[in-house]
Amino acid sequence: MFALNTPGVPYADPWLLPVSARLAMLHRRSVRVAYFYEEPNNSTFRYRAYNMAQVLNELDAGSHVSASYFFLSDSARFDEIADAADVLVICRSRYCHQVNGLITKFRARRKRVLFDVDDLVFDTDYAHLVVATLGLDVTQKGLWDDWFAMISRMGQTLRLCDGAITTNDFLARKLADYSGLPVSVVPNFMNKEQLGLAEKVFAEKQRMRFSGDGKVTLGYFSGSPSHRLDYAIVEPALAEVLAMRPNIEVMVVGYIDHGPAMRAFSNRVSRQPFHDYVNLQRLLGTVEFNLMPLQSNAFTDCKSELKYFEAASVGTLSIASPSFTYRRAIRHGENGYIAKAHEWASAILQAVDRSAESYEAMATEARRDALQKFGWQHQTEAILNALQIA
Numbered sequence: 001m002f003a004l005n006t007p008g009v010p011y012a013d014p015w016l017l018p019v020s021a022r023l024a025m026l027h028r029r030s031v032r033v034a035y036f037y038e039e040p041n042n043s044t045f046r047y048r049a050y051n052m053a054q055v056l057n058e059l060d061a062g063s064h065v066s067a068s069y070f071f072l073s074d075s076a077r078f079d080e081i082a083d084a085a086d087v088l089v090i091c092r093s094r095y096c097h098q099v100n101g102l103i104t105k106f107r108a109r110r111k112r113v114l115f116d117v118d119d120l121v122f123d124t125d126y127a128h129l130v131v132a133t134l135g136l137d138v139t140q141k142g143l144w145d146d147w148f149a150m151i152s153r154m155g156q157t158l159r160l161c162d163g164a165i166t167t168n169d170f171l172a173r174k175l176a177d178y179s180g181l182p183v184s185v186v187p188n189f190m191n192k193e194q195l196g197l198a199e200k201v202f203a204e205k206q207r208m209r210f211s212g213d214g215k216v217t218l219g220y221f222s223g224s225p226s227h228r229l230d231y232a233i234v235e236p237a238l239a240e241v242l243a244m245r246p247n248i249e250v251m252v253v254g255y256i257d258h259g260p261a262m263r264a265f266s267n268r269v270s271r272q273p274f275h276d277y278v279n280l281q282r283l284l285g286t287v288e289f290n291l292m293p294l295q296s297n298a299f300t301d302c303k304s305e306l307k308y309f310e311a312a313s314v315g316t317l318s319i320a321s322p323s324f325t326y327r328r329a330i331r332h333g334e335n336g337y338i339a340k341a342h343e344w345a346s347a348i349l350q351a352v353d354r355s356a357e358s359y360e361a362m363a364t365e366a367r368r369d370a371l372q373k374f375g376w377q378h379q380t381e382a383i384l385n386a387l388q389i390a
Contacts, residue, residue, distance in 0.1 A: 001217040001249065002208065002286050006200045011276045014193065015040050015050045015069065019077055022068045025057065026084050029066035031389055034085035035116075036102060038093050039071050042277055043223065047188045047306070048091045048116050054191055055379050065389060078102050082109055087387055090161060091116045094153035103160050114387070115161040115181075118188065120171065120302040122155040123178045124148055133299045135229040165386045170324040171302040184386035188304040189374040190313060193278050198313040201285035202367055205315045210360045212288065215249050216352050219287035219316075221307065222254030223274070230300075231256045233293040233321070237344030242268060248352065251287055253280075285314035288359070289351055292320035293344070305329045305374065308336065312370035315363040317355075319347055329373075335366040 017025075026032050033056060035049035053067035070081055075098050082088075082105035090113065093099050106113050120126050127147050136143060155178070158164065164175045164183045172183045190198070218238065220231060231252075239261040241248055250265070252258070253272040262269060275283055284290065290311035294300040301324035308318050308329045319337040320326040330336035333354075339347035372378060 001215050001251075001288070002205060002210075002212045004201060004204055004282065004286055006197075006204050006282060006285070008279045008282055009197055011278050013040065013042075015045075019070070019074045022070060022074075023077070023080065023084065025053075026066060026068035026081070028057070029064050031065045032085045033065065033067040033087045033089065033387060033389070034081050035067065035069040035089045035091060036093060036099075037069065037071060037091045039073065040069075044092050044118055045069075046191070046277065047304075048118055049089070051189060051191045051376060052089070052186070052379075052383055055376050055383055058192075058376075059380065065384070072096075072098055075101070078105055082106050082111070086111060087389065088113045089116050089165065089387070090114070090157055092118060092121070092154065093157055094150060095156035095160075096153070099157055100160070103157075112163075112388070113161045114163050114165055115158045116165040116186075117154070117158070117171075117175070118167045118304060120174055120299050121151050122158050123174065124151050124155070126299060127151050129297060129299050133229065133295055133297060167304040168302070168325050174298070174302065184382075186379065186382045186386050187374060188306045189376055189379050190309060190370075191376050194281055194310070195313060195371075195375060197278055198281045198285075198310075201282055201314040205285065205363075210315070210363060215247055216245075216289070216355070217249045217251050217287040218289050218291055218348065219251045219253065219284070220256065220291045221280070221284065221311075222252070222256045227254075228256060229295060230293050232259065233295065233341055234291055234344050235259055235261055237348060238262065239265065240345045241348050244349070245352070253283060281310065281314055284311050284316050287316055288355060289348070290316050290318040292318050292326060293339075294321040294323045294326070296321065296323070296341070301325075309370040309374040312336075312363075312366035315367050317351065317359065317363055317366060319344075319351055329369075333362075335362060335369050 037045040037049050049069045056065050056067040088106045103113050163181050166172050172185050175183045242265045250269045254274050292307045305325045311318050317336050322338050332338045337347050337351045
């Protein structure tokens with residue numbers, strides 16, 4: 001483990017602004033983009049609305065584009081938003097009378113409406129796959145009603161739009177096949193707040209020459225309990241590796257519970273609570289390897305690269321399942337490692353054994369790659385092209 005002296009930072013959601021301030025943000029320039037999400041959160045809203053607006057608003061003084069974000073709670077101001085904005089981007093929102101009303105207002109003004117989605121949650125043909133992958137209790141009363149309703153409402157919102165935006169080429173094909181609409185790709189990426197702390201963490205690790213405390217820590221970072229079946233892929237390998245190597249420890253962050261295979265190693269397994277997305281960067285920086293197991297199916301192939309690039313930004317290497325995005329982001333042995341389901345123990349041991357000679361070079365390359373492809377500073381062209389306002 002890396003014993004970091006870089007302190008955490010005080011955190012408050014930066015998007016919690018009154019609607020008057022968000023409207024003023026929209027009015028700053030002559031070409032205006034309104035992002036909409038049902039209500040703000042640390043996941044989809046942050047990546048697909050807040051981060052997008054941040055990039056557009058950080059363009060130099062010669063730019064003519066500004067952006068802001070709005071929610072269902074702003075419905076009393078929808079006419080004002082529709083008057084002001086030139087483009088509306090509806091981010092992963094379920095159809096309802098308010099969403100329909102907002103879209104109708106933009107259409108009545110002959111303005112474009114786009115749908116942005118980061119998951120395979122718009123086509124009910126995949127509902128059973130989604131539920132199974134998330135490990136939900138299929139006997140639970142109302143589960144099928146809830147999931148079919150949510151997915152079909154998402155699909156209905158999509159059908160009301162002029163085009164779509166998503167996170168990767170695999171999901172883009174699913175969107176195009178389902179909707180018949182033109183689809184653009186804007187990847188998930190890191191914002192200014194994340195990268196500000198990540199830079200400090202990486203600089204400290206460089207000063208340390210990536211020298212830890214003699215232990216090697218494998219980290220599993222979970223944002224929700226829905227990753228239980230993903231974690232189950234790697235848990236037997238963790239037990240095998242811990243039995244073989246007394247210098248290896250495991251850190252589990254978030255909501256995942258261990259199975260019986262890990263009970264014998266409880267003194268070498270630490271737990272950390274869910275962290276805000278900025279201070280998570282520091283915690284990511286303390287572990288040598290970030291584990292990213294995923295089940296293999298169409299739903300997981302739609303997932304973005306975010307777990308890879310957030311770890312890479314602080315100089316932490318990832319070991320990942322060969323999903324569509326992971327196997328494109330990670331070059332095995334150069335900026336991380338790829339492990340098929342039956343290869344997790346051997347991949348972990350390979351990574352640990354190579355770390356003494358190659359860790360610093362690989363971690364530096366991973367950070368370079370992540371910043372170039374997934375830093376907020378490099379997303380302008382993709383966003384403007386998707387919005388068709390370049």
